[in-house]
Amino acid sequence: MATNEPHITPELIAAHGLKPDEYERILKLIGRVPTFTELGIFSAMWNEHCSYKSSRIHLRGLPTKAPWVIQGPGENAGVIDIGDGQAVVFKMESHNHPSYIEPYQGATTGVGGILRDVFTMGARPIACLNALSFGAPEHPKTRHLVSGVVAGVGGYGNSFGVPTVGGQVRFHTRYDGNILVNAMAVGLADTDKIFYAAASGVNMPIVYLGSKTGRDGIHGASMASAEFDDDSAEKRPTVQVGDPFAEKLLLEACLEIMAADCVIAIQDMGAAGLTCSAVEMGAKGDLGVDLDLDAVPTRETGMSAYEMMLSESQERMLMVLKPEKEKEAEAIFRKWGLDFAVVGYTTPTKRFRVKHGGDIMADLPIKELGDEAPLYDRPHVAQSAKPVIAAREVKPPMGIAQALAKLIATPELCSKRWVWEQYDHVILGNTVQRPGGDAAVVRVQDGPKGLALAVDVTPRYCEADPIQGGKQAVAEAWRNITAVGGRPLAITDNLNFGNPERPEIMGQFVGCLKGISEACRALDFPVVSGNVSLYNETNGRGILPTPSIGGVGVLDDFTKSATLAFKTGGEAILLIGETQGWLGQSVYLREVCGREDGAPPPVDLSAEKRNGDAVRGMIHAGTATAVHDLSDGGLLIALAEMAMASGIGAQLLAAPASIVPHAFWFGEDQARYIVTLPADQAGLVLAKMKGARVPCVRIGTTGGDAILIAGEEAVSVASLKDDFEAWLPAYMAGQA
Amino acid sequence: MKARVTVTLKSGILDPQGKAIEGALKSLGVDGVASVRQGKVFDIELAGGDKAKAEAVLKEAADKLLANTVIENYRVEVLS
Amino acid sequence: MKARVTVTLKSGILDPQGKAIEGALKSLGVDGVASVRQGKVFDIELAGGDKAKAEAVLKEAADKLLANTVIENYRVEVLS
Amino acid sequence: MKSAVLVFPGINRERDMARALKLASGNETAMVWHAETSLPKGTDLVVVPGGFSYGDYLRCGAIAARAPVMDAVRDFAASGGLVLGVCNGFQILCEAGLLPGVLMRNARLKFICKDVHLRVERSDSPFTRGYNAGQVIRVPVAHGEGNYEADEETLKRLEGEGRVLYRYCSEDGAIDEPANINGAAHSIAGVVNERGNVLGMMPHPENHVEDIMGCTDGRGLFAGLVAHHLNRAA
Ligand SMILES: Nc1ncnc2c1ncn2[C@@H]1O[C@H](COP(=O)(O)OP(=O)(O)O)[C@@H](O)[C@H]1O
């Protein structure tokens, strides 16, 4: 066995993030002291990021099946059938910790990683989305982080050549020390040409493809699972640098050799690089793997086995090739200027053996490396419910018109144009609905099919009531897809939480998952892929629980998608869904009244379904001329967004007497939409909705150049738009 | 006063630009180049004539903006 | 052999990055910087040990690729 | 019209371009790999598409400009053939010496993706005959380095010889500072060579040729090229 490696000491074990009982488990499993390389392999395989040891038990409860699901969680990405032999492949993943340390490179490698997950399965990426959470605007690091992350997300996607079509950006002091960078990629493949990670056949060549291996990110996966403290700056040299150019070549080369039928199995090298990818390929195929590290292309001299096994150099892949196709595959890779090396073979032994310089550096049971990883049912406590805030007890400190003007310019609700104008969102020529609407819509090849894509979560709801918050995140993604006329099909999730070793945090996690599961079941909207990011915590303070939900829906005809801009004056404005005036956890309560409290709006999933199906029906029937779902900021913010998108104003009736006006206009009751339609059709639609038991009222008429509520001051659409667009650019220029 | 700040990538950090340039030089038939790493220079004109003070300003500029010290090293020279 | 090629913008050519850096330094409170112009350095590892030949190779690399001589000047140094 | 779209490693708008060309001409487009030393026989138009050839490393377009296929393009242009470079293609043509000037970082240093307005300066060029002189069109830009610069003398010549075909303008056609999204000299968005057969432009007309993008103003450029070709063939 290996010589020249450090001795295993308790300090070394701890430095690898392995707890004493976890080390005991290793000893029992292999019956001897591990080598240094083996210790590194265990630390990579058994950390939170790769093993999901704290979350696995709970993830099992998520609904993952539907007739249209081809591949649920467990592969590089989820796959759903959209008909006509076409499949959509998608997943979301976080790169939180690296992005805090080096925002540009952290974000680029995050986007690169998720794109690789998608094309590894044989899909050509057609769209990206991203969900970003930053600290309070006043925090001294925020501006620098926003600037670097946005440039990085754009830098990678723009160069790689995929449109970034949607996302979310939020600011909250609870992300001051732990920003979130969640990236989602969506690809398109033929249903009969999906590629998987499981190796098959003994003695098959295992081929290393892509960029060379360097000492990048060694311990990156462990870093992603470690809580930050004040000297996390010390961990800096593990930063990886993204090379979108290399990845673009890798994409084209991979798709070319897949089309040439050379590939048995394929796995990208993500977290814990060669280790995770090789072990997964073998374990999934019930095979052993022999690797010879002398064959691995390296870009630095003198790399040890340990370093090569743990390197997180980007833009690399591992493949099992059909032996008779080796030459053909190599020629394709050389044409694209990429490295190609046979680094090992599959074996019948079910062992993972790593050779370097003639020595065996590791010899481990391959299935147990994954299957026997620790699994924790960590203690969790549910928090006590927050009180429901009675709208009548909330005194409005200002009028409706002033509140509207104020809210539209808050970091939470203002335009995120400054962000998405740095993303190429038109490349490929298929972007039907660009950022700025409810869901992005992209055409599928030459049409007529389209995809509706959205990312959502409202962390303050999740914090106040994890179950409702989890439900709401799924419901909002579903609603955004519905609002453009899409049929919601499936989601990917990215579960960002604090330290799972604290029962309160684990309680948030369990609660959110429960809510997500319920919503997915009720809405027939299964989870097909996802990612968990824990330990988002600095000095004992966790982030707001943030389970980002990425939803995918399909439109049979993209030309019939609905948009949120008012189309013309004189149309009837209908409000669909029930309004009670729920102010608890609303943006109004926080930004206008300075109170961040109360129970969040409850989510009635059957109402969501009923109301959403009715709206989608109106879009498909061609009745609706503009559609927008209601979310942050409530009814008046949604109306303002529709007005600003069109330059057309609205005359609105006064709030009903049963609800205090500020609660009516700014409450955040769920399951609601605004729909406009020609005025002469309003009566018929109202009657139809009544018949279908869908709450629906007419609240006004489009027209003019101001938002005019009976009995309130008029607000000019143009000035509203100026305020809406002004905050983020001014803030980034250091002027706000 | 004239000064120059030179910013280079730390060793071990991937340099995709350098890599692409290496490849291009090879295909252009420029022989004998084993490796290329790309960095930046900033030619800076400073007000005032105190060399020690100038160096301090340059260091501050490099730390705060010119270099990304997570992945880059820098060197400061006052030239005249 | 180690060598360095330094590429700088010809004077008179507008340098938007340099301009932006000037502005950014000002707003970061770094005082005394009158102007900034940004250039590039290439740290090159050469095969072989002949200095004159090395210089010729570097000049060739710079002329053919590293510098856009319409707008840029370059300087070649063999360091060791 | 037979068109050839060049493909360099890192180019990523070649499919968008091929789709626009097919819509306008009805013909499939030849995709020509950078390592080729000749163009397909009977090529009427060479297009250098957008993207990030060689990652935009070193200088945008610098490495691609020195690829083998560019010698063939030089010969093609010298014999009067039409060459269109869009975005990265514009940068490549400048680096290859087929067009004067350079494209520097955007004045505000950020990548910009948005619809912009262009004023078509003249309509008597093969690249603009699908429009009227003075017409304002809307097309998207998507670039980080589109700030066109050349020395004073060159700019004077470009203006004097009427070689600026497209300029950034406001919605109503005014050439002003706010409309000049990347800080380009004289608000230049597109210029031709002396002979008028090589155009480089930063904006992406190929991304505004179908209703799905909400605008079809880019069609005129391709329709004009097809008309020019038919005219010549007749
Ligand atoms: N990081 C981002 N990247 C791309 N688009 C974004 C980003 N952040 C916000 N957007 C876009 O801005 C619009 C408004 O976002 P948001 O208010 O979160 O929408 P909603 O409330 O409908 O979920 C959406 O179209 C969204 O896609």
Ligand SMILES: [Mg+2]
């Ligand atoms: Mg919405």
